[in-house]
Amino acid sequence: MPVERSGHQGGPCGKSRRGGVEAVPGMARREEQAEGDNHLSLAGNERRPALVASLGTLGLWLQQDMADSAQAQKLVYLVTGGCGFLGEHVVRMLLQQEPRLRELRIFDLHLGPWLEELKTGPVQVTAIQGDVTQAHEVAAAMAGAHVVIHMAGLVDVFGRASPETIHAVNVQGTKNVIEACVQTGTQFLVYTSSMEVVGPNIKGHPFYRGNEDTPYEAVHRHPYPCSKALAEQLVLEANGRKVRGGLPLVTCALRPTGIYGEGHQIMRDIYHQGLRLGGRLFRAIPASVEHGRVYVGNVAWMHVLVARELQQRAALMGGQVYFCYDKSPYKSYEDFNMEFLGPCGLRLVGTRPLLPYWLLMLLAALNALLQWLLRPLLLYAPLLNPYTLAMANTTFTVSTNKAQRHFGYEPLFSWEESRTRTIRWMQTMDSSAQ
Ligand SMILES: NC(=O)C1=CN([C@@H]2O[C@H](COP(=O)(O)OP(=O)(O)OC[C@H]3O[C@@H](n4cnc5c(N)ncnc54)[C@H](O)[C@@H]3O)[C@@H](O)[C@H]2O)C=CC1
Numbered sequence: 001m002p003v004e005r006s007g008h009q010g011g012p013c014g015k016s017r018r019g020g021v022e023a024v025p026g027m028a029r030r031e032e033q034a035e036g037d038n039h040l041s042l043a044g045n046e047r048r049p050a051l052v053a054s055l056g057t058l059g060l061w062l063q064q065d066m067a068d069s070a071q072a073q074k075l076v077y078l079v080t081g082g083c084g085f086l087g088e089h090v091v092r093m094l095l096q097q098e099p100r101l102r103e104l105r106i107f108d109l110h111l112g113p114w115l116e117e118l119k120t121g122p123v124q125v126t127a128i129q130g131d132v133t134q135a136h137e138v139a140a141a142m143a144g145a146h147v148v149i150h151m152a153g154l155v156d157v158f159g160r161a162s163p164e165t166i167h168a169v170n171v172q173g174t175k176n177v178i179e180a181c182v183q184t185g186t187q188f189l190v191y192t193s194s195m196e197v198v199g200p201n202i203k204g205h206p207f208y209r210g211n212e213d214t215p216y217e218a219v220h221r222h223p224y225p226c227s228k229a230l231a232e233q234l235v236l237e238a239n240g241r242k243v244r245g246g247l248p249l250v251t252c253a254l255r256p257t258g259i260y261g262e263g264h265q266i267m268r269d270i271y272h273q274g275l276r277l278g279g280r281l282f283r284a285i286p287a288s289v290e291h292g293r294v295y296v297g298n299v300a301w302m303h304v305l306v307a308r309e310l311q312q313r314a315a316l317m318g319g320q321v322y323f324c325y326d327k328s329p330y331k332s333y334e335d336f337n338m339e340f341l342g343p344c345g346l347r348l349v350g351t352r353p354l355l356p357y358w359l360l361m362l363l364a365a366l367n368a369l370l371q372w373l374l375r376p377l378l379l380y381a382p383l384l385n386p387y388t389l390a391m392a393n394t395t396f397t398v399s400t401n402k403a404q405r406h407f408g409y410e411p412l413f414s415w416e417e418s419r420t421r422t423i424r425w426m427q428t429m430d431s432s433a434q
């Protein structure tokens with residue numbers, strides 16, 4: 001009998017995946033039942049034939065269930081970039097929510113120490129230190145994997161890395177992942193793309209509560225969005241290619257809007273900037289400019305779900321893109337951040353921008369000039385530069401249910417839960433910053 005498990009742990013025969021193997025409820029019940037049967041045997045010999053029969057049936061059932069369970073735990077997932085902000089959440093979500101996982105391979109340039117704690121559970125967790133720009137390293141990590149979730153990338157809009165490096169990691173790295181799928185026979189590829197593939201464009205055109213089919217002129221000059229757009233295109237074009245063994249490669253791309261939540265480095269930087277300014281932040285963007293945001297836990301959940309459903313609904317989902325969304329409110333980037341920074345004691349000064357936009361553009365340009373001048377000596381990479389100012393100052397929000405229609409996605413975390421979890425994380429960060 002196939003063991004049907006809910007997407008959530010602890011179903012009738014489910015195993016906990018929280019890094020440890022808790023009692024398997026179904027098994028426990030069966031053991032009690034067996035013990036109960038033993039108790040019956042003390043009451044009188046006349047029941048013996050019936051008892052032997054029921055124990056035999058129970059034994060067969062246990063064997064079948066264990067066979068199903070072994071069969072159920074059969075998949076090997078490879079997660080590239082699994083030690084990053086989003087990656088860590090996806091890794092933990094897979095261990096909690098994917099009952100068919102036998103091995104989870106985490107491929108990253110920088111492995112996190114937290115991976116060690118994951119190695120005590122029922123799933124084999126394999127940490128692989130590697131570089132997606134090195135094709136042989138990717139192929140070695142890919143061999144034998146059924147599913148790959150490709151998140152590794154350089155997320156840089158602050159001028160920290162060169163355009164060449166961004167391209168090498170985000171584009172060539174993605175090419176290497178695709179070719180490794182083809183060479184080794186990995187059939188399912190989920191790519192973490194970005195809203196930036198669409199916009200905001202360099203012309204500052206608003207994208208107001210758009211969806212995957214909304215017409216919009218995607219025009220990019222910055223290396224990051226260009227690299228994400230090229231990589232996404234490669235992934236979608238690879239859908240249907242034959243992999244080793246003759247089966248078709250099935251690919252899809254997820255486009256998160258601005259992700260927030262536990263571990264978000266930019267939020268951390270803005271918080272520390274506010275502390276340096278005496279607990280104040282100064283409004284630079286009109287409150288009317290909406291910017292789409294999505295909680296990291298819901299983005300992680302969408303990755304787990306799309307990886308699972310891609311295997312069942314290849315014809316519908318193969319070659320598709322899906323925005324990542326949840327119930328996070330539509331607000332300006334700064335006002336949204338204050339949902340978390342406010343409870344940590346920061347104040348946003350001004351109901352409208354304190355400086356005229358032309359002055360902000362001048363300051364952003366000065367920052368870019370300073371970065372260029374100082375580069376031989378040190379890395380100067382402030383939040384405000386011409387690109388980030390243009391981004392923040394252009395409305396970009398999504399309103400869609402394509403993921404729900406195609407693979408039944410519903411956010412795992414409500415807005416209230418997402419907000420509470422993020423505030424809690426910031427407050428722990430706050431206490432460590434004191
Ligand atoms: N943070 C955000 O708001 C959004 C992020 N995304 C996408 O999500 C993905 C993950 O982003 P984040 O977690 O925010 O970034 P992150 O920088 O925290 O994580 C990226 C991970 O990739 C790894 N990596 C970088 N270069 C590598 C290489 N050459 N080989 C192997 N691993 C390498 C890094 O070590 C890091 O662990 C990226 O592809 C990004 O484009 C998409 C939309 C929004």
Ligand SMILES: CC(C)[C@@H](O)CC[C@@H](C)[C@H]1CC[C@H]2[C@@H]3[C@H](O)CC4=CC(=O)CC[C@]4(C)[C@H]3CC[C@]12C
Nearest residue numbers: 155157194196257258284333383384388389391392
């Ligand atoms: C200094 C002020 C103008 C301040 O408001 C600047 C905020 C700025 C750092 C952010 C505004 C919009 C953000 C980007 C957006 O969320 C889309 C993104 C998608 C990604 O794939 C990666 C991150 C980012 C580019 C994100 C980066 C930070 C902003 C530019």
